[in-house]
Structure formats: structure tokens, C-alpha cells
Amino acid sequence: MKWEAKIIKHKGEKRIAVFFEKNAALIVRIKQIEGCRWSQTLKLWHLPDTDENRKRFKLPLVADTLPSNEGIIQIAKFKQWLRSKRYSESTIVTYSEALKSFLVFYNNKAIADISNEDVIVYNNEYILKSGLSSSYQNQIVNSIKLYFKTCRDTKIEVDKIHRPKREKVLPNVLSKEEVKAILEAHSNLKHKMMLSLIYSCGLRCGELLALQPVHIDSKRNIVLLKNAKGKKDRIAPLSPKILEMLREYYKLFKPTTYLFEGQHAGTPYDSRSLQKVLKLALNKARIVKPVTLHWLRHSYATHLLESGTDLRYIQELLGHSSSKTTEVYTHVSTKSIQHIKSPYDDL
Structure with missing residues (x-):
């Protein structure tokens, strides 16, 4: 029975990930190691990164990694x-x-x-x-x-110095029905508001959590994204439906420094807590796909493209420096593909 191990970073902490084919005897043995945990997200067992555990799995000692x-x-x-x-x-x-x-x-x-x-x-x-x-x-x-x-x-x-050939990985996209089910899953207004704003404006997780009340311009119906990725400011259009929801949210939560604050006033909402908000929504909506917050951003871009929005505008809305980054959404849009008839239908 063989297992492999490597150092990973999990929730900001160095851990030793252990990989092996499902085996009852190995599971019993690994559970006996102090600090051993199972990650439902990563689908693996992981242990504290100590010299003792490194020796156990024949990994380089900490001193050898300096x-x-x-x-x-x-x-x-x-x-x-x-x-x-x-x-x-x-x-x-x-x-x-x-x-x-x-x-x-x-x-x-x-x-x-x-x-x-x-x-x-x-x-x-x-x-x-x-x-x-x-x-x-x-x-x-x-x-x-x-x-x-x-x-x-x-x-x-x-x-x-040459670069590796890049993998051509397509972004993961949800249908509009799936997005609607996720956004309507929460009865908690704050949770619903955060997920809805990510999708409606195509935001990154960090961009949402950095938002301040002053960044919402209700007169011009825009969201100002300050110092976004690459230190670039940009604006995103604000949906009238989202604006109405925001007004209701303001009355109830009265945010001060950040639009979405954590347990203590003046501190931003925690990113890990936001991921848990999404996970709970997925459970309620009975969606079993391994959806992440970034899937909502990918879905926003793809749905815009399918509704006829010019790729150049989508590039601006997402804050992409290169049009090549935005062009990947043309490969996941089903607008044109749906009109292609399979030869199978003519058999």
C-alpha cells in the first residue's frame, strides 16, 4: 500500500498533504497522527508541517527548505x-x-x-x-x-529564460437559472446582497470586500472600484434592482467604513466567511458543482457576451489589461453553438 505526500498551503497555513487510494486500514493509521484532518474542499488528508511528520513521509526537513x-x-x-x-x-x-x-x-x-x-x-x-x-x-x-x-x-x-506552455483551461460558467437559484437561496439580506453584487458587477472577491459606501454612486448608477487588481480604478454599471436592494441593506445594517463589515464595525467582511456564505447557498439551491465565487464573475462575463455586449466593453468592465484574457469567454458562450445542428439528428 503506497501513499505520497507534499507540502501545501491550506487556509494560510503550511500543511503536509497525504495522497493514497481509498483504503480502510490506511485511513485508520493516518487518523492516529496528531493534528490530522480531512479537507472536504481539497478531498485529502493533511497534517501539521513538523520535522517529525516530514521524516515520517520522507520529505525534506524544515532546515533543508531554508x-x-x-x-x-x-x-x-x-x-x-x-x-x-x-x-x-x-x-x-x-x-x-x-x-x-x-x-x-x-x-x-x-x-x-x-x-x-x-x-x-x-x-x-x-x-x-x-x-x-x-x-x-x-x-x-x-x-x-x-x-x-x-x-x-x-x-x-x-x-x-523561457516560459512554460500555458494550459488552455476554460472558465467555469453557470446557467442563468443556476445563478438565480444561488442568489435567491439566502433569506439573510447581507449574504444575498454580497453574492448578488459579485454577479451583477462581475467583481472579484477582494474587490467586493474593499468596497466602501462612498463607492456606490446612486446618481450615476455606477460602482467605483478603487485600486482593483493591477492598481487600476474602474467603474461598473449598477443595476436598478441591485440599487433598490442596497437601499434596503443600508437601512438595516448601516455600514460605516466598509460596505460589508465583519463582526466589528470598521473592519471588512472576512473572505473565508464569504466562501462559507456561497457554500451554504449551493447547499440550499442543491447545486453539487464545485462552484467558487469567481464562477459568478465568469458567468457575468459570459452572459453579457451571450446577450450581445461587445467584447471590448466586457474587457473594460472586468478590468482586463489584454483583450486576449477576455476572448476566452467566446469559447464558453453557447449563443452560436446552440444554433449548430448535430449530424446525429440526420441519421
Whole structure:
């Protein structure tokens, strides 16, 4: 009986994920490990990230996952450079962790001696062997390229670092009937309001939670999205039905700093709590698909396209820098496909 393990980040915490074919004996054994939990979302068992558990599953010890002293200094400098360029904190964390992974792999090599060949070896010997996704590999490449652009005295030729071929994954889209069932599932006005605003304006989760009462312009029927992804402001049209619901919400909840506040006034609603709001709506609507909040944004864009909205406007509404990002919705829209007759019908 074989099992595999790898380090994952679950709910902001490093854990050891354990994979094995369903087996009663293995389940009994893994349950005996202190701190072991089953994740219904990820469909896997996970344990605390300790040296004892790493030894148990033959993973590198924590001490072996730290960069050299030179690497620690360089990562700190890289973070400073990113902050000076006003990158968001989430991007700084993503890029510095990606660079850390690369520098740990070359712990015993001076950074000045790292070459393009080393990047290829890292991709093959770590990324591919660990079964990591092409999107994660792309993050690593972005981080390496950005770091070595700011670092002198190196053998790396930044322009020659190649990116992985991107996976062509289509966005997940719900039907209008499914969206309606989700939005009408909650009797709690606040929960219904949050989900409805995400779909009606095509918002990202973070954009919704950052909204303030002053960002709702009822005179012009728009929502102002400040400092959205990529530090770009944009506006989204406000549905008259949503505006009526918002007025009712205002009277009942009286938000102050944020439009949707948490348990304490002046603090934003928690993103994990919002995910639970969606999960409860799915249960009530009896929808078994693994729907996420981002599915509502994808559905908004696709439904706009199917109703005849120009792709350029959809690009603006979603805040996409490139039209290529928005064009993916043409592959999931069923408007044209529904008119194609299957040859099966002529048999």
C-alpha cells in the first residue's frame, strides 16, 4: 500500500498533504497522527508541517527548505525593490516565495554563478518531478526574471529564460437559472446582497470586500472600484434592482467604513466567511458543482457576451489589461453553438 505526500498551503497555513487510494486500514493509521484532518474542499488528508511528520513521509526537513545566508539577504533586497515599485503585498509575497523556492534548490551555489541552464534543471528536477502546475511554474519564471533584472553580476540572460506552455483551461460558467437559484437561496439580506453584487458587477472577491459606501454612486448608477487588481480604478454599471436592494441593506445594517463589515464595525467582511456564505447557498439551491465565487464573475462575463455586449466593453468592465484574457469567454458562450445542428439528428 503506497501513499505520497507534499507540502501545501491550506487556509494560510503550511500543511503536509497525504495522497493514497481509498483504503480502510490506511485511513485508520493516518487518523492516529496528531493534528490530522480531512479537507472536504481539497478531498485529502493533511497534517501539521513538523520535522517529525516530514521524516515520517520522507520529505525534506524544515532546515533543508531554508535559503543560504546570501539567499536570505537577496530575498530581503528583492522585497524592498518590489515595495519601492509599489507592488501589492500579495504580489510581493507570491514573488518572494517563488524566488525562495528557486534559491533553496541552489543552496550550495553562489547566486552570481546561476545560469540559464540551472533554470532548466530546476524546472525538470523540481517543478516537473513534484507534479507542480504550469501556472506555478509561470510564477517562478516571472519571479526569477524580475529578480535577475534587478541583480547585477550574474550569468543569467533574462530574455532567454523561457516560459512554460500555458494550459488552455476554460472558465467555469453557470446557467442563468443556476445563478438565480444561488442568489435567491439566502433569506439573510447581507449574504444575498454580497453574492448578488459579485454577479451583477462581475467583481472579484477582494474587490467586493474593499468596497466602501462612498463607492456606490446612486446618481450615476455606477460602482467605483478603487485600486482593483493591477492598481487600476474602474467603474461598473449598477443595476436598478441591485440599487433598490442596497437601499434596503443600508437601512438595516448601516455600514460605516466598509460596505460589508465583519463582526466589528470598521473592519471588512472576512473572505473565508464569504466562501462559507456561497457554500451554504449551493447547499440550499442543491447545486453539487464545485462552484467558487469567481464562477459568478465568469458567468457575468459570459452572459453579457451571450446577450450581445461587445467584447471590448466586457474587457473594460472586468478590468482586463489584454483583450486576449477576455476572448476566452467566446469559447464558453453557447449563443452560436446552440444554433449548430448535430449530424446525429440526420441519421
